[in-house]
Amino acid sequence: MNANASHFVHFATALLPEGWADDVRIAISDGVIASITCGANAQAGDERHGIALPGLPNLHSHAFQRGMAGLAEVRGSTNDSFWTWRETMYRFVDRVTPDQLQAIAALAYVEMLEGGFTRVGEFHYLHHDRDGRRFADPATMSAAIVAAAQDSGIALTHLPVFYAHAGFGGLPPGDGQRRFLHDMGGFAALLDRLRTGLSLLPDAILGVAPHSLRAVTPPQLSALAALSDGPIHIHVAEQVKEVEDCVAWSGARPVEWLLANMAVDSRWCFVHATHMTDTETQALATSGAVAGLCPITEANLGDGLFPAAGFLAAGGGYGIGSDSNILIDATEELRLLEYGQRLGARGRNVMASAGGSTGGALFRGALQGGARALGAPAALAKGASADFLTIDGDHPSLAGRQGDAILDGLIFAAGRSAIDGVWRRGRRVVEQGRHIHRDRIAARYRRVLADLLA
Structure with missing residues (x-):
């Protein structure tokens, strides 16, 4: 047709x-x-x-990770964790060319469409060549994402990632992160280039994504928020170690620090936000920011369970994402979101209001929160x-x-x-x-x- x-x-x-x-x-x-x-x-x-x-919004994807699905499911010599998984990811990402990225992303987007997602928020941090050198066109890797979206037909909210440091307080990056890194001038040039490149897609949206508090400094984070009037997405409080390191650096927990130091509003999406106190949970819910939940990936990485009951009771909004793309399925994300809460609470129908359908609550919640997070209507x-x-x-x-x-x-x-x-x-x-x-x-x-x- x-x-x-x-x-x-x-x-x-x-x-x-x-x-x-x-x-x-x-x-x-x-x-x-x-x-x-x-x-x-x-x-x-x-x-x-x-x-x-x-169609549902997929508010958080790293498309290239579809190519490593299943490759980190071998137990190492020490206790495996998110941090050991990350080393596998670094080894895989070292090899990917722009053409290969396009092929991997295209299949990921095909599977998203087949599974009920019609728009994706691509949290894109693979920017540079395999040796870390800049391409002549700073948007070369983003262009592969745009081409994959065009080939598959999925709607794209592109979220280029700013990544400059290896830890809180501006620690120098490691060699495994060399393909991700930017300074502020280079990142601003990338955004300028993308404003033209995204015109190839109907209803495409451009946002920004400071990778995490451990990858940016406070001045950089403030500057990034001013570079775009689109969505702002950030990884936050995914791992206990991340929370502990943030407290050691600043005296505050990651969500606590962000809400106290940034003008957080409905443009923001806090991806994962797994480890929060009751006070943080309440504050995030009332801030207008969306909680970006990725239950399949969070289970695969052993992240933990989001405090959904308190967040919903305080009026918080959430959406779902496929994140590492180890399995792409919108219904499975929603089902696992509820089942994880049931296991944690040892109860049933946690995500629903009294007398309401759980499926209805999950679907509408993901629809409304995902639309807000990706800057596009979903209805x-x-x-x-x-x-x-x-x-x-x-x-x-x-x-x-x-x-x-x-x-x-x-x-x-x-x-x-x-x-x-x-x-x-x-x-x-x-x-x-x-x-x-x-x-x-x-x-x-x-x-x-x-x-x-x-």
Whole structure:
């Protein structure tokens, strides 16, 4: 279907911002939702489907790490941790060329679309050549990300990462970080170049990402926040050691320090924020910042559990991300988010309000928080990009379900196997659960991994 043509799609039921509606007829023009009519009969020529959901935002991805999925699952001679995993990551990233990055990212983005994500926040810190030297074009590696987004069709919020130090207080970086490093002038030049490069993509958004408090100094962090009016994302309080090191440096914990020293508002996304006191949890929830949760990666790395109950009780907003991309699946991220909370609390239905659907709460929470974090609407609404999923109503785990019971069945039982179609800007990019370019993109990925792992 030509995304630039005007056409109509009719759904038996659809999740709209105001709730579920039946017999929903949507007009799409130039990839954007032009109108929505509820209680409408399908007309001749309408494309017809059963259940529609808005596509989910993936607020945190390191696309290149899709290529190392499974490579760090061998026990070392000491207790394995995030820090030993990081050494494996450094060895892998040493080898990746721009063309190889494009191939890896394209497969990651295909899998995101197949799994229910329609926009990705690419937290991109692989900037330089394999020996650490700058490319003539500072956006060479970012251009590979843009090309992968263009090839797959996913929407992109690009978050180039500023990384300058190896530890709190401006410690000098190590050799394994040489491909990530910038000074402020070089980073500003990268942003200028990206403002042109991102024009190749419809509805692309540019933000900034100070990697973490251990990778930037306070003056650099203040300067970075002023370089863009887009989203600001930062890793924070993912590991206990990180918290301890921050206290040793500043006398404050990472979330505590950021909220006291930066003008944190709804532009900010605190990625992970795993290790917080009750006071920090309350303060983050009321700041307007989004908590960027990545349950599959956080479980894989042994990070710990986010204090969700207190955060939600204080009105906090969250979204989900695929982070290391070891497994890309929006429903699994949501399911594991709830199950982790159940294990920690030794209870059930932790993420829901009294009397409410847990699947409904998870989906809406990730939709709203992810949209805020990535700076783009995520809804079936007039004026929004026509980004949506169609769900197989005949899936056994959805039999007889209506309203939020559909989301409960999808997240906790059916999973991604019930996603039969995905549309981006009005163009169908996933059919019967498979991306329309999967075979070509996966074949290229296999060739690249064979070379990288030889």
